[in-house]
Amino acid sequence: MSIKVRFFARLREEAGIGEREIPFQPGMSLPEVWQRAGAKGELPEAVLIAVNMEYTRAAVTLKDGDEVAFFPSVTGG
Amino acid sequence: MRIELRAAPFDPYTEIAAYERAALKHGQFGATACFVGTMREFNDGSPVSGMTLEHYPGMTEKHLQAICDQAGSRWVLQEGLVLHRVGQIALGEAIVVVAIWSVHRGDAQDACRFIIEDLKSKAPFWKQEQLQDGKRWVSNNTSGYEFREQKLRS
Numbered sequence: 176m177s178i179k180v181r182f183f184a185r186l187r188e189e190a191g192i193g194e195r196e197i198p199f200q201p202g203m204s205l206p207e208v209w210q211r212a213g214a215k216g217e218l219p220e221a222v223l224i225a226v227n228m229e230y231t232r233a234a235v236t237l238k239d240g241d242e243v244a245f246f247p248s249v250t251g252g
Numbered sequence: 253m254r255i256e257l258r259a260a261p262f263d264p265y266t267e268i269a270a271y272e273r274a275a276l277k278h279g280q281f282g283a284t285a286c287f288v289g290t291m292r293e294f295n296d297g298s299p300v301s302g303m304t305l306e307h308y309p310g311m312t313e314k315h316l317q318a319i320c321d322q323a324g325s326r327w328v329l330q331e332g333l334v335l336h337r338v339g340q341i342a343l344g345e346a347i348v349v350v351a352i353w354s355v356h357r358g359d360a361q362d363a364c365r366f367i368i369e370d371l372k373s374k375a376p377f378w379k380q381e382q383l384q385d386g387k388r389w390v391s392n393n394t395s396g397y398e399f400r401e402q403k404l405r406s
Contacts (some may be wrong), residue, residue, distance in 0.1 A: 181308070183306060183308055183376065183378060184306050184378035184380070184389055185378075185389045225308070225311055225376070228308070228310055228311035228314055230374075244308060244311070244376075246308070246376060246378070247378065247389070247391070248391065249372075249373070249374065249375060249376050249377055249378065250372075250377065250378055250379045250389075250390040250391070250392060251305070251307070251312075251336065251348070251371060251372060251375050251376075251377025251378075251379070252289055252336075252347070252348050252368055252371050252372035252375075252377070252394075
């Protein structure tokens with residue numbers, strides 16, 4: 176029963192974490208995932224969030240085995 | 253359509269020509285629209301000596317595919333090629349190639365523009381520039397194709 180949490184780019188550097196597994200708890204929110212994974216402070220509004228590689232908003236029902244990623248605005252191309 | 257991420261440098265024009273020979277027949281298409289993005293030596297008033305491109309393996313490819321699928325349902329396209337670099341990039345190297353083949357220029361040009369604009373605003377890539385005195389994450393964001401179209405209409 177776990178969730179894989181990933182941080183990218185500036186957020187990866189700031190959190191000092193690339194990837195981490197945290198215990199899954201039914202009803203856990205994305206701000207809780209952010210904090211339990213070890214990121215500092217509250218989940219900032221400007222952070223982009225993907226669950227299972229799809230963009231999502233803060234109110235989402237997570238399941239055991241989900242992958243949650245936090246990252247800043249994208250800058251490819 | 254071919255979508256590919258590359259860790260090694262490539263020549264964009266060789267890639268476009270090779271893909272055209274391999275995937276298209278002469279007479280099948282009447283228009284080719286290409287966009288090539290290249291690593292330059294300045295940004296936001298600072299000299300830049302190099303760049304690292306980070307991405308989210310799996311999500312990046314998935315979103316590039318979704319953007320190309322949307323282009324394919326919106327315009328009549330014969331073929332498409334999207335190549336994007338990841339990892340360490342040197343000055344003058346190609347970062348991205350978008351090439352679209354269609355019967356007519358309008359579909360090719362509009363789809364090419366759509367793909368590069370939505371790639372820049374949605375696909376999970378992050379640029380980190382190497383400056384004279386350290387490194388800097390690029391924070392410029394673009395708003396995508398629809399935002400631009402709406403702005404032009406207003």
